[in-house]
Amino acid sequence: MDEPNIRYLFEPRSIAVIGASQDPSKIGFMIVSNILSGGYQGKVYPVNPKGSEILGLRSYKKITEIKDSIDVGCIVVPAPHVFDAVRECAQEKVKFCIIISSGFSEIGNREEENKIARFAREHHMRILGPNIFGVFSASSSLNATFGPSNIRPGNIAIITQSGALGIAMIGKTTVENIGLSAIISVGNKSDINETDLLEYLLQHDATKVIMIYIEGLKEGDRFIQALRKTTKEKPVVVVKAGRSQRGAMAAASHTGALAGSDEIFDYLMRQAHVLRAESLQEALEWCKFLARTPLPEKEDAVIVTNGGGIGVLATDACEKYGVKLYDDTQTLKETFSEFMPYFGSAKNPIDLTGQATSELYSAAFGASLRSPRIYGMISLYCETALFDIDNFSPIIEETNKQFQAARKPTVFCLVGGTKTEDCVSRLKSHDVPVFTDPYEAVSSLGAMYTYHRYLSQQSEKVDEAPIDVSRVNGVIKRVKEDGRRFLLAHEGREVMEAAEIPMPRSFVAQNLDEAVIGCEKMGYPVVMKVVSKDILHKSDVGGVALDLVNKKEVIEAYEAIMYNCRTRQPNAKIEGVELSEMVTPGAELIVGARVDRSFGPIVMVGLGGIYVEVMKDVSFRGLPLNREEVINMIKEIKSYPILLGVRGEKKKDIDTLVETIIKVGTILTQCREISDIEINPLVVYEKGVKGLDVRILVSAS
Amino acid sequence: MDEPNIRYLFEPRSIAVIGASQDPSKIGFMIVSNILSGGYQGKVYPVNPKGSEILGLRSYKKITEIKDSIDVGCIVVPAPHVFDAVRECAQEKVKFCIIISSGFSEIGNREEENKIARFAREHHMRILGPNIFGVFSASSSLNATFGPSNIRPGNIAIITQSGALGIAMIGKTTVENIGLSAIISVGNKSDINETDLLEYLLQHDATKVIMIYIEGLKEGDRFIQALRKTTKEKPVVVVKAGRSQRGAMAAASHTGALAGSDEIFDYLMRQAHVLRAESLQEALEWCKFLARTPLPEKEDAVIVTNGGGIGVLATDACEKYGVKLYDDTQTLKETFSEFMPYFGSAKNPIDLTGQATSELYSAAFGASLRSPRIYGMISLYCETALFDIDNFSPIIEETNKQFQAARKPTVFCLVGGTKTEDCVSRLKSHDVPVFTDPYEAVSSLGAMYTYHRYLSQQSEKVDEAPIDVSRVNGVIKRVKEDGRRFLLAHEGREVMEAAEIPMPRSFVAQNLDEAVIGCEKMGYPVVMKVVSKDILHKSDVGGVALDLVNKKEVIEAYEAIMYNCRTRQPNAKIEGVELSEMVTPGAELIVGARVDRSFGPIVMVGLGGIYVEVMKDVSFRGLPLNREEVINMIKEIKSYPILLGVRGEKKKDIDTLVETIIKVGTILTQCREISDIEINPLVVYEKGVKGLDVRILVSAS
Secondary structure (H helix, E strand, C coil): CCCCCCHHHCCCCCEECCCCCCCCHHHHEEEEEEHCCCCCCCCEECCCCCEEEECCCCCEEEHHHCCCCCCCCECCCCCHHHHHHHHHHHCCCCCEEECCCCCCHHCCHHHHHHHHHHHHHHCCCCECCCCEEEEEHHHCCCCCCCCCCCCCCEEEEEEEEEEEHHHHHHHHHHCCCEEEEEEEEECCCCCCHHHHHHHHHHHCCCCCEEEEEEECCCCHHHHHHHHHHHHCCCCCCEEECCCHHHHHHHCCCCCCCCCHHHHHHHHHHHHCCCCCCCCCCCCHHHHHHHHHCCCCCCCCEEEECCHHHHHHHHHHHHHCCCEEEEHHHHHHHHHHHHCCCCCCCCCHHHHECCCCCCHHHHHHHHEEEEHHCCCEEEEEECCCCCCCCHHHHHHHHHHHHHHHHHHEEEEEEEECCHHHHHHHEEEECCCCECCCCCCHHHHHHHHHHHHHHHHHHHCCCCCCCCHHHHHHHHHHHHHCCCCCCCCCCHHHHHHHHHCCCCCEEEEECCCCHHHHHHHHHHCCCCEEEEECCCCCCCCCHCCEEEEECCCCHHHHHHHHHHHHHHHCCCCCCCEEEEEEEEECCCCEEEEEEEEEEEEEEEEEEEEECCCHHHHHCEEEEECCCCCHHHHHHHHCCCHHHHHHHHCCCCCCHHHHHHHHHHHHHHHHHHCCCEEEEEEEEEEEEECCCCCCEEEEECCCC | CCCCCCCHCCCEEEEECCCCCCCCCCCHHHHHHHHHCCCCCCCEEECCCCEEEECCCEECCCCCCCCCCEEEEEEEECHHHHHHHHHHHHHHHEEEEEEEEEEEEHCCCCHHHHHHHHHHHHHEEECCCCCCCCCEHHHHCHHHHHHHHHCCCEEEEEECCCHHHHHHHHHHHHCCCCCEEEEEECCCCCCCCCCHHHHHHHHCCCCCCEEEEEEECCHHHHHHHHHHHHHCCEEEHHHHEECCHHHHHHHHHCCCCCCCHHHHHHHHHCCCCCCCEEHHHHHHHHHHHHHHHCCCCCCCEEEECCCCCHHHHHHHHHHHHCEEEECHHHHHHHHHHHCCCCCCCCCEEEECCCCCCCHHHHHHHHHHHHHCCCCCEEEECCCCCCHHHHHHHHHHHHHHHHHHHCCCCCCEEECHHHHHHHHHHHHCCCCCCEEECCCHHHHHHHHHHHHHHHHHCCCCCCCCCCHHHHHHHHHHHHHHCCCCCCCCCHHHHHHHHHHHCCCCCCCEEEEHEEEEEEHHCCCCEEEEEEECCCCCCCHHCHHHHEEEEEEHHHHHHHHHCCCCHHCCCCCCCCEEEEECCCCCEEEEEEEEEEECHHHCEEEEEEECCCHHHHHHCEEEEEEECCHHHHHHHHHHCCHHHHHHCCCCCCCCHHHHHHHHHHHHHHHHCCCCEEEEEEEEECCCCCEEEEEEEEEEEEECC
């Protein structure tokens, strides 16, 4: 038997409320009341051991009494009775259980929660919750929540891990004139999580934008795959609480999930083309703007202003939020100078000066709209004494419509006193993207441009490298048989060989003949070191020789080392000499890959050597990934210029670095028993790379 | 004759409006009208060539007709007539001219502006403007602006470089219930700038907080000294436009001033204990909170919430804005567990759960108020279905009063629908610090704690080091006689010797023979560098050879350097090569000092060597400064752990590094003709430091 289609959770034909109540102060009452007043067209069955009637509906003593088939069972009984209710739902072949009740893993009662989830899974029934406020779905006019009854339908879907914030957000959406296509609380995520819900929302036409409030991840890699798929179709805005270390602790204490490293989360969201907002307010603003405004064709925007100062603030904000300003001075002049007042500026920002009237704004708006080179506009207004703000308001509304029709996204920012604020309120209630601070205005436009940029980067391609998997698995098998988790030096070297990642060659020679023959084979220059358990500080006794460039120098060095060691430490037992390829300096990076507990397999690149821990100049991506993403990842590290060559140095072999990162990622993907690989430093030369040291760990289980 | 006391600008006994008008659409009318309706008690004299009457006042044809003595002349005539008006004001011994008129340096007409400023200076008269909207001063009920007429008096003073933003901000303060003690537009700053105004505001008791909107600085070092003095008495909040490169360009184009590097500005503001806000909105919120809330005794705060999610968001915000959360679990338990509901948490955030009533909040507020260990509170509320929000509003108001009386700063954040928003509006109109997003709430509290921390760091102390100034000046004299701006290697070395900053031994050889003989005397290994006035970046042209261990290698290197320089920079005049002791490795830093065009003398420390330009891991301070500031400056760089010793390395000699920075600062302060010093790298060892290379420039003038 298959799992039920997630659609029935959002568009059930029938719903039973188990724990329905006649008492208006009870959640069991509010849910029935909200379902009825919300206009749900399916069948509603209150269930309560007392039976009788609730809000005019016949109430059933047990769900098993209901003759109809039930798509969703909404459970609001106290925690100790939830399992029984779930069992009865299973008997009735209910498809989804929405468990509102709390008292499970969020207070440490993980056992009962797991038991319920396991039972449901065995009976092909799915669980939302527990510890949630319910589900609102505009498509079926279903408000199965104990939140506000007046949810405005619209095209933004919200998934929230926090119930309290979810209810408060519903209220906020009403105040801010935002319509919702759905809002779902996932709570403890005992079964259904964000990923499952994305499946529905991705194909749900009425949903234009998805907002997710998240504290911690379960099945991070599945979530990220689902996000990648979704963002191809519609923008996703994420707010993650627990950014800070202390915040993450607080998040972990109040939900069951372990909040992963916030920095990695940030990289993975970007890779999945998700817009990450800092605050709820910012997220809601972005959603509103993205839901109402068509995507632009291109990015060049102009700032139109009546004040220089606010124009500069908006310019700063454009840099912060990644809004590209159009800057062909000649075109700007041709477009705007016709009506530009004396003292004005036709550079971008277009400064209409404090003398600007609404007619002048109108002219500038029209010029921007008609220009084939301008694709977006930020319009700023500072209150002035004689300005005709009452005329301005309809102009703004009309301009917004025209720009939307032309697919040129536009934001407005009006700063001033009571009259200005009244104008802002009026425009807001007419769904115009209007703000009172330039940073806020530009932030929304920036989110749109960022998403627009993401769309052009979408790619299905996955790049992997040929790896001798069976050789690697052979090594891993030996390590595991040996009861170890970490690989020894020669084992790590063998894995590197299987992936064709070069390391400095070396060998041990027991006598001069072996040394000479080996060097001739390996090539020069070489380093020679005495091998002896009794000699700890080799260079102190003259046991090391650097930079030997030919056979003659190898012979001389061998004799010198033997002489030095025998005279300075006569009792030492000498086993021979180790000869290694001499490593020349280059750019020292670190390349790694690991299976992260929260996020799944990830790769990392950064500045290597001793600077790894100090500068923390690293960049992450999730696996699988393609060559282009690897290149972006390398470009993100601050020390990228070192690879391009600084101070007269030649450019480094970035192609081979990219290949090496792909190889390391492929090892992790194909050899599932490896949990961690780290090459540090990986020296990148003008041609080729060399890994000087590698650490590899095998999964614990 | 002395310059007039700045107080007369804010509290004039008489004011003449030159260019007063009967036409209500003219600025010359609005100013007279605002002065009269604002309730100004001094004498007002309209001046207009037509004479007759304006708003019931006798109008004079010329200022010279007025028999009274005039403190302030407010000039609103068109730019070409301004100079004449100023001249007449001088005749009448007017103390201050407020030049409202535009058409000067902001559109390139610098000459006329300079002429007016020069003339005024010669006549001991001071100029505010031109290109401003005027002055409002609550102390004299003077509204000499063409902005709104209804400015609410209060205790926040605003200085703004942008007129349009200034007027808009007045409007905003009215909407947001903010009272102003003064608002002054500085415009082109032909004479009076922010520094002059700070002098008045510092001693002005009615002013509790000062906000400055700034685009570019003139006399940056004087401004910073004035800020340092002011922040000892009252908080200063700065918004600087032109953060971004493009923003700085826009700022420079629309005012006369050159916006300096934003990064340096940021460091100097911190050093002057100024709070820097990102946006106008944030700045106004901070000012409002700082003006109304007494400073705390200590910093530990608690978060009280009815929702876990919003608690985590606030915790994240606390980290971002530097709010310290109290975390003694035992004390928290004792303080809150008495009334904590089942499922609640007495850890910080204190989670009262979704069941919280206003009584429960009240109990938690009381407990926080009484606790001798808690010094501040962030109270969060997420709308819930059954919450008694009407009871909550008076509780919040009373709690705010009690916490203020106890000097425990408190912010409230309420998230929800219409009922919640109504409550927020009501509380706002009663001056309660209430917000609708946790980040905004915490931001204001963070500003207060930051200022509180600053106050404890205040110090008058200046540290300098003994420098042989006459020896340095001797070097500078020779350089200037030679017509150069930069010092040659041996001259730089002499300056370093005068400050006792050690450099590796070295000598200059004019030919190969001298090089070989000198090296044999000095010992190996050595570094060889080309000496040429024409070659600034020696390694870029192959003018450097490292680690030369014997005579043979010195000869080879000499030939290679000569060949490289001659082929890559054929026109360079080569004077020889410098040979220096090869230095052992240590932590490579950069230490520098320069006289910045915008900010005056500054010092810098950062990660040195090739990483300077790549990692840009540097920190700045203004001069003069003391040892503690130098230590803070060093701690700010990301690579600070390198000095503490990473990967088993020993701790570096931070004391000597501090001394070296003080020495470099002292050179700049005492030898006024030096404009730039840069030691890079300065190698810091376990004991002592060594400067490997120093670049010194002499001022251009």
